[in-house]
Amino acid sequence: MTNSVKDLSIIVTGAGRGIGEAIARGLAGAGAKLTIADIDEGNAKSVAKSICDKGGHAIGVRVDVIERASVKKMIAAAVEAYGRLDAIFNNAGIAQVRKFLDITEADWKRVMDVNGLGVLIGMQEAIKQFITQGGGGKIINTASIAGKQGYEPLAHYSASKFGVIGLTQAAARAFGAQKININAICPGVVATDMWKLIDKGFKDEGLTKRENEAFETLSAGILLGRPSASDDLVGVSEFLASSGSDYVTGQSFVVDGGMVFI
Numbered sequence: 617m618t619n620s621v622k623d624l625s626i627i628v629t630g631a632g633r634g635i636g637e638a639i640a641r642g643l644a645g646a647g648a649k650l651t652i653a654d655i656d657e658g659n660a661k662s663v664a665k666s667i668c669d670k671g672g673h674a675i676g677v678r679v680d681v682i683e684r685a686s687v688k689k690m691i692a693a694a695v696e697a698y699g700r701l702d703a704i705f706n707n708a709g710i711a712q713v714r715k716f717l718d719i720t721e722a723d724w725k726r727v728m729d730v731n732g733l734g735v736l737i738g739m740q741e742a743i744k745q746f747i748t749q750g751g752g753g754k755i756i757n758t759a760s761i762a763g764k765q766g767y768e769p770l771a772h773y774s775a776s777k778f779g780v781i782g783l784t785q786a787a788a789r790a791f792g793a794q795k796i797n798i799n800a801i802c803p804g805v806v807a808t809d810m811w812k813l814i815d816k817g818f819k820d821e822g823l824t825k826r827e828n829e830a831f832e833t834l835s836a837g838i839l840l841g842r843p844s845a846s847d848d849l850v851g852v853s854e855f856l857a858s859s860g861s862d863y864v865t866g867q868s869f870v871v872d873g874g875m876v877f878i
C-alpha cells in the first residue's frame with residue numbers, strides 16, 4: 617500500500633484556478649499525469665503548460681461540467697493522452713450569496729446545475745470509463761463545510777453541497793463491488809476568487825459594510841488560527857487519489873482548520 621500517485625492519470629475539473637489548480641499542481645508535483653479541465657480554456661491550458669514547464673505531465677482541456685458531451689470529451693482526452701483514467705476530482709463549482717427569501721428559481725437552478733448535476737455527470741461518465749477498464753478507480757468530489765451545515769445567506773449553495781455528499785454516499789454504495797472508491801472533501805474558508813465573490817455578495821446584500829469583512833468574520837473562530845489556503849487541500853487529495861485510501865469509501869473529509877465537527 618502506498619500514498620503515491622506517481623504515473624496515475626487524474627482529471628481535476630475547475631482546475632484553471634483556486635482549489636482545483638492547487639490540487640492539480642500538488643498531484644502533478646507528486647508524479648501524476650494530469651488533465652486540467654475548466655470552462656475557462658485559457659486558464660486550463662496555462663496551468664497545464666506551467667506544470668509541463670516544470671517537468672510534470674499535464675494537458676489542458678475545456679469542459680462545461682453540466683454538458684454531458686463535453687464531459688465525455690474531457691474523459692476521452694485523458695484516456696487518449698495517458699491510456700486510462702485512474703481518478704477524477706469533480707471540483708468545479710460556483711457560489712452565490714442571496715438572502716433566503718430572495719433566492720429565485722433561476723438562482724437555484726444555476727447553482728444546483730453546476731454543483732449538483734455537474735458532479736453527477738462527472739461521476740457517471742468516470743464510472744463508465746472505470747468499468748470499461750475492468751473496474752477500480754477513485755472519485756473525489758468537492759463538497760464544502762456548507763455541505764455539513766446550512767449557511768444563510770448561502771442556502772441554495774449549501775443545499776447543492778449537501779447534495780454532493782448524498783451523491784458521494786449513494787454512488788459509494790452502488791460501486792463498491794467494482795472497487796471504485798468515492799469520497800468527498802469539504803473545504804472551509806479558502807482564500808480564492810470564489811471567496812472574493814462571496815465577500816462581495818455579503819456586501820452587496822447589505823450584510824457587511826466593508827470588503828473582507830465576511831471573510832475575516834467567518835475565519836475568526838478557526839481553531840488552527842488562520843483561513844485556509846488552497847494548498848491545504850493537497851494532502852488529503854493525494855491520499856484519496858492513491859492506493860493508501862483503497863479501504864475508504866463514501867466518506868466526506870472536512871479540511872477546515874477546525875470549524876465544523878461532523
Ligand SMILES: NC(=O)c1ccc[n+]([C@@H]2O[C@H](COP(=O)([O-])OP(=O)(O)OC[C@H]3O[C@@H](n4cnc5c(N)ncnc54)[C@H](O)[C@@H]3O)[C@@H](O)[C@H]2O)c1
Nearest residue numbers: 630632634635655680681708709760803805806808809810
Ligand atoms: N473557496 C472556498 O472557501 C470553498 C469552500 C468550500 C468549498 N469550495 C468548493 O471548492 C471548489 C473550488 O472552489 P474555488 O474556491 O477554487 O472556486 P473558484 O471560483 O476560484 O474556481 C472554480 C473553477 O471552476 C470553474 N468552473 C465553474 N463553472 C464551471 C463549469 N460549469 N464547468 C467547468 N468548470 C467550471 C471556474 O472557471 C473556476 O476556474 C468549488 O466546488 C467550491 O464550491 C470552495
